[in-house]
Amino acid sequence: MKLTDFPDSRGHFGPYGGIFVAETLMAALEELRIEYDRARNDPAFMAEFEYELKHYVGRPSPVYHACRLSDAYGGAQIYLKREDLNHTGAHKINNTIGQALLARRMGKKRVIAETGAGQHGVASATVAARYGMECIVYMGAEDVARQAPNVYRMKLLGATVVPVSSGSKTLKDALNEAMRDWVTNVESTFYILGTAAGPHPYPMLVRDFQCVIGRECLQQMPELAGRQPDAVIACVGGGSNAIGIFHPYIPHENVRLIGVEAGGDGIASGRHAAPLSAGSPGVLHGFRSYLMQDENGQIIETHSVSAGLDYPGVGPEHSWLKDAGRAEYVPINDDEALAAFHDLCRYEGIIPALESSHAVAQAKKLAPTLKKDQIILVNLSGRGDKDINTVAKLSGITL
């Protein structure tokens, strides 16, 4: 089997992935699997998905040659895939449109979602408004406090935001609570999962909806730069923007794929969110993958300056690509991400999301080791408007 042929029919990427959920959800996941299989082979469904991406999201998103940043970093040419220019300001909308169209096809009028930074919550609330669906968003109580503007955005869009106060009060607990809602309302409700993780078929379908990013790059890079990049860099929370840009490049064997995890205060500090760099395989949230866990198999709390990367697991396909050696995964610490955030603001006039700043920071490390005519393509997964309060606070400024 080729690397791109995964997952197998039961959702496995080698030892990773699968369906690890309570019995009550098994039938719903099977229904979703069957319906998605029909949808992706239905030209009318795919045409509508593409229409929405073009006219509602504004795709294709441009690829941009960041000349001044490249000069400053002193080495390879850096190109940015501008997912920050999408409607709602991040790549998340590609996936929520796909899933909302599936929900509509399946006759479900109530959608639920989990969110960390609030970007997926906003993207879910947006499509729920667009298609006339009821939307409930679960969000860790701690994230509700640190992402107040996004909470208000979701409310403006008509969604109900439910703060989750169990466990560590962050993204993983929001995911637990969304699963609990789904178990309870499984017949009426569609769960719009926000990243390429969860039980099969989610990692596969989220990847498929996000692959538009990489497919566009395959076409845009030769047009703009005359060839494909030497390396593709993306940040990895659950892994959806990364798998979206990586996957179409997997068969291009001389393109390095580099995923950037949240190094937080540094791997040695233990305060990070880098399961691929410093975790071990386990089962959480319906799938097997690398996790951050203690010696008893309890999930440990994560830390990152960016709420969107603050997750103890990672999508199963990334674990698989790591073990297969097709992709590399590295941590970037909070301070390195912040420096890259400011670099992009000052050199290019682009305020990036803190998540995406991790990918830029890795380009900063890699570029000087490459030649001037080599190319790094960075997935700029989102814009940083949501993060200005966080950045101001870290700089000692009160807005």
Place this chain on the structure above:
Amino acid sequence: MSRIGPTFAALKAQNKKALIPFITAGDPGRGMTVPLMHALVEAGVDLIELGVPFSDPMADGPVIQRASERALANKVGLKDVLAMVAEFRKSNDATPVVLMGYANPVERMGYAQFAAAAKAAGVDGVLTVDIPPEESTGVADVFKAAGLDPIFLLSPTTPESRVAQVAQAAGGFVYYVSLKGVTGSASLDTDEVSRKVAMVRHHCGLPVGVGFGIRDAASAEAVARIADAVVVGSRIVNEIETAPEGEAVNRVKMLVQDLRRGVDAASR
């Protein structure tokens, strides 16, 4: 061999139904679990389900979530739970014990290593909520080889076509979850449960336990008329949570005696 089969056989011979309580190991304190287990036996239970605390109890409602959090605050992990069962076995070699929890603590220990340790401690069955039969290849077999019964869930959403497949992987008994939802959810519809249990029996020769939504003697009696075993979790855990300091064992005993009367009323 596991104690579960013989226990159900003996009950059947007496025309009785099983009462199965659930408590979380390590809640409210490390030293409380073994005394609570003995109290449950004195109050007349037939089998004990012991919850293994987990940081992310996805299938549990607030009551059992909080019990899990209390147990984790007491630093209780899977190894400690096995030690508690071994301690319980020093003075009780008859009552079957089923561990109920999530995959990751077991995965972390290693399935074969866990199975051997659990058997040695005196565990009889294992229910890992988030390992359905589809993912249990190599797990259920390892458990069975060690003499542990793999317990599986069936739910209102389980299609009839799947019941035989679940039964095939299962051992000891099957656990029918009476409603769509997490543990501790509201009421159950006995007519619906009755229809479903009849369907399950058609495809599965194992005893059928029913749980979720059983809160008092009356609901225990209603379910005992339908099923081979009545499982009560959140109601008992709630009693432990709300009992005044030092009163948990007594409160649980009183509650379980009442549930026992309900279960027995069904066989009269």
